[in-house]
Amino acid sequence: EDQVTQSPEALRLQEGESSSLNCSYTVSGLRGLFWYRQDPGKGPEFLFTLYSAGEEKEKERLKATLTKKESFLHITAPKPEDSATYLCAVQGPHDYKLSFGAGTTVTVRA
Amino acid sequence: KAGVTQTPRYLIKTRGQQVTLSCSPISGHRSVSWYQQTPGQGLQFLFEYFSETQRNKGNFPGRFSGRQFSNSRSEMNVSTLELGDSALYLCASSDRDRGTEAFFGQGTRLTVV
Numbered sequence: 001e002d003q004v005t006q007s008p009e010a011l012r013l014q015e016g017e018s019s020s021l022n023c024s025y026t027v028s029g030l031r032g033l034f035w036y037r038q039d040p041g042k043g044p045e046f047l048f049t050l051y052s053a054g055e056e057k058e059k060e061r062l063k064a065t066l067t068k069k070e071s072f073l074h075i076t077a078p079k080p081e082d083s084a085t086y087l088c089a090v091q092g093p094h095d096y097k098l099s100f101g102a103g104t105t106v107t108v109r110a
Numbered sequence: 111k112a113g114v115t116q117t118p119r120y121l122i123k124t125r126g127q128q129v130t131l132s133c134s135p136i137s138g139h140r141s142v143s144w145y146q147q148t149p150g151q152g153l154q155f156l157f158e159y160f161s162e163t164q165r166n167k168g169n170f171p172g173r174f175s176g177r178q179f180s181n182s183r184s185e186m187n188v189s190t191l192e193l194g195d196s197a198l199y200l201c202a203s204s205d206r207d208r209g210t211e212a213f214f215g216q217g218t219r220l221t222v223v
Contacts, residue, residue, distance in 0.1 A: 034212075042217070043215050044200070049209070096141060096143070096158055096166070096206065096212075097143065097166050098202075099155070100152055
């Protein structure tokens with residue numbers, strides 16, 4: 001069974017203080033690893049898809065990287081509007097279901 | 111392009127009742143998946159429909175069912191509601207032909223009392 005572990009559970013940052021979120025995964029044959037952002041009471045918002053080790057994707061202050069066992073989401077010089085829960089999910093080779101981690105809740109103080 | 115639309119946004123039901131939730135995917139997307147999100151269990155996969163056929167099912171009891179129509183719209187039904195069914199139910203659509211990303215709706219918040 002696919003397993004996804006995210007750390008830390010919560011992260012409190014000062015505005016401008018860069019940090020990284022970790023997503024460790026176990027899947028037999030990765031089809032894709034996905035990062036989502038979720039605001040309270042809303043559905044997850046798609047951020048990135050990573051397919052193979054060594055791949056990197058960037059969007060504004062966010063950068064996602066992938067190795068064979070884990071992915072990192074780097075937040076550079078965060079702003080208060082980056083406060084959200086960040087979810088990591090993996091997709092195996094045999095179907096299209098997503099297996100999610102528990103998420104990292106990021107709070108950025110001004 | 112309109113996003114994934116879920117209706118209703120909020121529902122309050124009594125234990126033992128049944129409920130039907132609706133999802134309209136992004137235009138052109140033929141794959142619709144359903145997820146349950148709770149504080150204790152996080153996001154868990156319920157089932158996926160593609161071209162009107164259920165392709166995959168998660169580890170949920172038979173009280174949870176779904177269907178997909180020819181226009182790709184999907185419904186999920188929960189019968190004999192239990193207090194533990196209170197959750198945010200999320201629908202996601204994807205275009206299998208162009209990629210595997212799933213785009214989520216805003217969800218339906220179901221409260222069972």
